Amino acid sequence: MSRVLLLGGTGDALRIARSLRAEHVYSLAGLGRTPVDLACGVRVGGFGGAQGLVRYLADEAIALLVDATHPYAARISANARAASSDARVPYWALRRPAWEPQADDDWRFVDAWPHVVAALAPFRRPLFTLGREPLAHLDAIPAHQHWTVRCLDAHPGNERARIIDARGPFTLDGERALFDAGGYDVVVSKNSGGAATEAKLQVARERRLPVVMLRRPALPAADREFGDVAGVIDALRAQPFPIVR
Structure with missing residues (x-):
């Protein structure tokens, strides 16, 4: 069974998680409230760095890693990119556009x-x-x-x-x-x-x-990057194995 691991903790990630089927996993660091109304699995806590995440990807037969963490969660994103490369698992990322100052802003x-x-x-x-x-x-x-x-x-x-x-x-x-x-x-x-x-x-x-x-920290390049939740869900829906409900 091919599975998706969604790294989250943001409102955008929760919106994606609400679309996932039961066999997939939504992972949270555990700093905020843990949702209890999702069809997918929920995992709370760290992985033990990039190598711990590599082991998790292998043990849980993860076929796709989706990073929808906060734009300032640079360490998590770096570990996810490294783990996906080591495990040969595709790495997608939601990169929410930054705000831009307007003419009257200071x-x-x-x-x-x-x-x-x-x-x-x-x-x-x-x-x-x-x-x-x-x-x-x-x-x-x-x-x-x-x-x-x-x-x-x-x-x-x-x-x-x-x-x-x-x-x-x-x-x-x-x-x-x-x-x-x-x-x-x-x-x-x-x-x-x-x-x-x-x-x-x-x-x-x-x-x-x-x-x-x-300022935002530098984040690693992903195999596919998305600017909004709808783009992520549409791409998940198009995958050859069932992901979205």
Whole structure:
């Protein structure tokens, strides 16, 4: 029996997983909520690097590896590319297009956390939408700043940090209300692309707020690359063995 292994953890990956037949596997790192309503199998946890993934591909008779992880999950994608090459299993990837600044945007591109901190020095109330990384730095918040950090899971804050656990999609009205309540003077974001979390950028544009934007990491080339979920599902449907329900 030929099987597909889907590497996920994003909303796009979940949409693909919902289309898969029972014999295929959706793999999650385990950092977010685990879906319980899928027809396909669900695997939670790591593989033990590229070589562990090679063994899994062989043991589970995986005939196709589909990478629909987050655009910033560079290590996972690199391991997937290496494992697929070693195991001689085709490697497909969903590469969601990045957001592009518009004429009135004030985007300040940075490459790593130290550059984020330096770019934020003039500001007092940043809104972080980077995921969990700021949580490791709550004890180093400058005295003149108060942070709001939005991420997937609840986490304790402190007297200079508020943590919001929330999962997109986020609406434009909801983001406007958040900005009204928080009084933010800068937004910090990954360039994740997609519509689910883009509303914050529109609100920043409306209010002429700067955006400190973390550049995307370099990702490995895939045997086939797709820009949207529909393209992946159509290609799975066209395969010679049954994949999509």
